[in-house]
Amino acid sequence: MLAYKFDWGVLWRQPYGEWLLQGLWLTIQLGALAWVIALSLGILFGTLRSVRFWPLRILGALYVEIFRNIPFLVQLFFWFYAGPMLLVKTLQFKINQISGLNYYIAIFGLGLYTASRVAEHVRAGFASIGHGQFDAVLSTGMTRLQMYWYVMIPHALRLIIPPLTTEFLTIFKNSAVAMTIGVAETTFMSYKIDEQTFHGLEATTGAMAIYLALGMTVVKLMDLIETRFRIPGLMSR
Amino acid sequence: MDAVLKNLPYLLGGFLTNLQLAAFALGGGISLGALVGLGRISKRPWVYYPVTLYVNFLRNIPLILVIFWFFFVMPILVGKTMDPFVSAAVSFVVFEATYFGEIFRAGFQSISKDLVSAAYSTGLTYRQTAAYILVPIAVKRMLPSLITQSIITFQDTSLAYVIGLQEMVRRTTIVDSLEVRSVQLYTFVAILFFVICFVGSRISLHYEEKSRKAKVL
């Protein structure tokens, strides 16, 4: 059984240690950039699902259901393999010229996928605010658009910080799936170390520690944000 | 749709693998999850802390990484190379049990302390109370969440792709490399997953509605 010789040095010996750090940097990039997309689209579609005009509600619902019920890996492969083929020939050619295309597709796919989950949280946030506030704001003469932009969305966002934290954590975890299209993030690197050294166990354990540290940092960050933007009087923590 | 139809049996065979893997993952994950849930509400520190550590640790780590980790670990423990299906199944059970565990925990916590006291007062042991009272009630109450999490688990089986398991996504990529009819193929696999997951989420909503109306349990 234990004919295996552990080699934990693999984690910091060059170049492997550096690989892991590079991977971490990419993980952070993927997560952060995709999160920007996820928040923007998520707020948009979450709002769409809550408006009076039912065709928009259907659109929002369609978006959420489609992106929620297909595994992220399948979505990613679709964009990566099938995506370019959906474009007109000229665009297709241009796209295939981009180096590091998989990086951009990963961010795009991750953002789109996570947006569907954010949208649901946003919708729940609106639902818990209640009609009183709707009516109060509208009676001051604001248009619906202004109401959403200046009042409802900021309010809902503060309410849903806990579930958003979970989604933010999840986005970093899902970023690992990008390794399947060759993005050199943390998990990819740990696998690469195994290919070179056959010490995949140590490498993946090291990667686990990295994700753990990342997760704790994210939670701390979101805690700070929550405190900074806390609504006095409302039960938050 | 010709590439799809030509390779239908091959692709569907892969899909079957996803279903089988999900079946194992759910059977093991839910059973272990019930135990994890009990551990999370245990008053005995030597149970509570290790279980809490285990849950909080795994919830921070990507499933893909866990799948790799087990793939590397198991040959060391067992002494020979691992069948990807077995390795994946073990990874899933251990991983998904943390999520099911939290669902069970919520279910257990919704049961009034006095109900448990009533069971104990008739002489039932902890094990009997857990088996006949706590778990059945928790399952009934948390059924919508359990179904939703099961759907997620089913989707996650696609990740077994990374250790070479001959499940649907891998087979789709294999066919794609031969036929290069990517749009068809990936749309097909997307639709297949979509149908199952969408139906599942409707079932979950149905139970949620039912329990909301009845408020019986």
Added chain:
Amino acid sequence: MIEIKNVSKWFGEFQVLADVNEVVQRGQKVVICGPSGSGKSTLLRCINGLEPYQKGEIIVDGVSLSDPKTNLYKLREKLGMVFQRFELYPHMTVLRNITLAPMKVRKKSRQEAEKKAMELLDRVGIPDKAGAYPANLSGGQQQRVAIARALAMEPACMMFDEPTSALDPEMIQEVLEVMIGLAKEGMTMLVVTHEMGFAREVADEIIFMDAGRIIERGRGDEFFKNPKSQRTKDFLGQILK
């Protein structure tokens, strides 16, 4: 059969029970009354080991709860308990509620357990509800099932924790009647309640508790007519209005 010696209990800093002493003989009916938070329910739960206590000793039928070797499960079989909110298992039929413990703890066969269960249901007056679920029963019916469930384990003593406090007035009587019937048959009973009419009729001894202490105890009429302590007088004054 139950001896409580100098029992004290704290929840953190807060003292819930203070130097409680009491002896309950076989066949005796003891009623405990007092304001909420006086520790009455906690005392009951200490007796069958549902709650631990820090000081003193409780001995049930010769077995001390402080002894680490004591098998709490076996001890609980001797003490039946009925709760304020009935606490029937919502996912099981009335019959199964009653037969679960006898089958799993006493290893009785299904027929044996069900036969006994039907007898008990008959005794509490609702044999027709055997196949129903608790949610379909009224509060009074649920409580009677709870009594039957406790009786199914053939306890030597029955403890009641405010059995009628959660019931609508019209249902209180049906439950009290069952309890009076039990008393007449000679069951040892420990009842926490505000129902003074019941206490008058059935109790051998009435205990008044406040802030974790036993303030006064007395027999029947003497207790009601000549309470010795001021606090007892105040409490009775409120209850008996």
